[in-house]
Amino acid sequence: MLLESQDLRTQIIQLLTELEETRELALKHEDSFLEMQGILEEERLASAQQAEIFTKQIQRLQAQLRSVQEEVDSLEQEKECELLEVSQELRCAQEEIMSLRQAAEEAAAERESDIASLQEELCRLRAELHELQETRQEYEMEITSLRAEISMKSCSGHAGQEPATLQGELQFLRDQCQHLQMERSILQESNSQLKSHLLLLGGERVEDTDCQDGTEETHQEHGEENDSLTEKEIPQYDAENILALSGVIETNSAAELEKQKLSREEDKSRLHNQLQSAEEKVQRAQSECAGLLSEIEELQQRHRLSQEEQEKLQEELRLCREEIHRLKETGLQAPCGSDPPVLSLPLLGLIVIVGTLWCWWAETS
Numbered sequence: 001m002l003l004e005s006q007d008l009r010t011q012i013i014q015l016l017t018e019l020e021e022t023r024e025l026a027l028k029h030e031d032s033f034l035e036m037q038g039i040l041e042e043e044r045l046a047s048a049q050q051a052e053i054f055t056k057q058i059q060r061l062q063a064q065l066r067s068v069q070e071e072v073d074s075l076e077q078e079k080e081c082e083l084l085e086v087s088q089e090l091r092c093a094q095e096e097i098m099s100l101r102q103a104a105e106e107a108a109a110e111r112e113s114d115i116a117s118l119q120e121e122l123c124r125l126r127a128e129l130h131e132l133q134e135t136r137q138e139y140e141m142e143i144t145s146l147r148a149e150i151s152m153k154s155c156s157g158h159a160g161q162e163p164a165t166l167q168g169e170l171q172f173l174r175d176q177c178q179h180l181q182m183e184r185s186i187l188q189e190s191n192s193q194l195k196s197h198l199l200l201l202g203g204e205r206v207e208d209t210d211c212q213d214g215t216e217e218t219h220q221e222h223g224e225e226n227d228s229l230t231e232k233e234i235p236q237y238d239a240e241n242i243l244a245l246s247g248v249i250e251t252n253s254a255a256e257l258e259k260q261k262l263s264r265e266e267d268k269s270r271l272h273n274q275l276q277s278a279e280e281k282v283q284r285a286q287s288e289c290a291g292l293l294s295e296i297e298e299l300q301q302r303h304r305l306s307q308e309e310q311e312k313l314q315e316e317l318r319l320c321r322e323e324i325h326r327l328k329e330t331g332l333q334a335p336c337g338s339d340p341p342v343l344s345l346p347l348l349g350l351i352v353i354v355g356t357l358w359c360w361w362a363e364t365s
Contacts, residue, residue: 072299100271132183
């Protein structure tokens with residue numbers, strides 16, 4: 001019995017020693033658990049702070065991205081409006097050029113037709129003037145022959161018949177003079193009409209060769225008339241009026257043709273300047289359009305880069321959220337996995353048995 005009690009005491013002491021060791025081990029595990037819990041709490045706080053920092057950075061980047069997107073949209077709208085305005089200006093300039101070209105072609109065709117009609121009228125007047133000159137020469141020859149006959153008759157002494165003959169010839173010459181005066185008035189009217197036509201068509205185009213030929217012909221005819229006047233020196237009043245009329249007509253025709261040539265040159269230069277200014281407008285509009293297209297391409301490239309950056313930021317945000325979720329799951333699972341088996345059921349049973357034996361030993365002793 002004594003031996004059994006000693007064995008029991010030895011076992012109890014051993015159990016108490018083991019209990020003390022177990023208690024120390026439990027305390028150590030508890031300290032390590034608390035330390036690990038503090039470290040985990042610090043890591044949790046650090047991860048929460050880091051997640052908050054990441055969230056703020058993401059929000060700031062999203063705000064910057066929205067502002068950049070709005071700026072890009074506004075710039076694109078502005079450039080589209082400018083491009084639309086430039087395209088409208090270009091279309092208007094092209095329409096203006098087409099209308100100017102069409103107007104120039106119509107004016108050129110109309111002027112050519114008017115010039116052709118005026119040239120025909122001028123040729124007709126020249127032909128009539130030539131006929132009048134031939135008639136004048138015939139009358140001059142008749143006058144010369146009549147003077148010769150008068151002188152011969154005055155020498156022969158037929159004084160009784162001369163007055164009647166001379167009166168008949170004088171009446172004939174008066175009739176011819178009236179006829180020439182009527183033709184001269186008709187030519188003056190046609191000349192005034194020609195002048196009015198030339199004044200109305202001041203900006204017409206006339207070929208240089210036609211102008212030069214017409215001027216040379218008028219000068220030659222005028223020279224021939226002057227030669228005929230200087231050679232014959234006819235003292236008749238109506239013939240001199242006819243010659244002066246023809247010279248005035250030809251001089252006026254040459255002056256009008258010269259004015260017509262000058263107005264044609266001015267018209268050509270004005271149309272050329274208008275066409276050149278319209279082409280400059282078109283070129284300027286095309287250059288502005290090219291500049292706007294390059295700016296739009298640059299904005300599109302910036303928009304593409306911003307979209308790529310947004311995708312990268314969204315990917316980083318997704319990774320950060322996954323990391324935060326993983327850290328949260330790790331923080332919830334770590335305490336359960338790191339708890340020491342201090343309060344497990346076998347240990348509690350051992351403590352109850354040791355306590356019962358200690359009480360029984362104390363009662364028996």
